[in-house]
Amino acid sequence: MAASSSFKPNPLSLSVPDPALDRWLRDSGYLDLLDSTTTGGPSSASAPSTSTSSAAASPAAGPASSGVAADVLAFARTLASLLALNPFARLSTADLTAPTPSWSLAFIGPPGAASYSWPPTPTQARLRVQENVRRYARNYAALTILVFACCLYRMPMALLGMLASLAVWEGVLYCRDHWGLTTRAPGVAQALLHCAQIATAILLYVCNLQFALVYAIGLSYALMMLHASLRKLTPSSLPDPSNKNRRAQPRRS
Secondary structure, X not given: OHHHHHOOXXXXXXXXXXXXXXXXXXXXXXXXXXXXXXXXXXXXXXXXXXXXXHHHHOOOXXXXXXXXXXXXXXXXXXXXXHHOOOOOOOOOHHHHHOOOOOHHHHHHOXXXXXXXXXXXXXXXXXXHHHHXXXXXXXXXXHHHHHHHHHHHHHOHHHHHHHHHHHHHXXXXXXXXXXXXXXXXXXXXXXXXXXXXXXXXXXXXXXXXXXXXXXXXXXXXXXXXXXXXXXXXXXXXXXXXXXXXXHHHOOOOO
């Protein structure tokens, strides 16, 4: 793997296999090192070889065309891996219950190449997407709600249909609790429930609320994949400066 390319070989030290080193970096939370070391790995290494071979064939236009073709092929492979990837494969309930990261410091980060870059390899793209979805799951959920609210604002009929559906279900719950239909007349309560379901389906169809849901889900998924693939991985936890200074102080007898 390219993660061990930053370590210089030492004949007097023990050699660690690349998969073991990558596994240790993942388990220890140093995913930012994997993200930084894989940048410019196979794609940058394959560019000189293809350019030298093409230069021997056609010295004039060969290297430029082969370099562009290699870049386009690498871009297509990374994009195909993103389209076939399941971003929620490593998501757990602990990620959803964790505190929401800061929008300005963690989610957006500093502008420029320090925080965003196109992943050069499919492996790095998968690593970024799965880890960023775990870290910013609550941010993406809030973003989905915001996109859905914007879609309802642009489609007033869908908004009216959703409000009418909520009113229908609130009326059903009020009638069941006020008159005690669940215990006194279970058949009436069941018929009222089926009527509410039919009325909701009609409202969804007439007001085109399903289109608003499809638009919101599709746009939110596209924004999530775009941010998760471009956002560079950052350290999971930063060291506390106070602890470092406390270690540096000499012990008093």
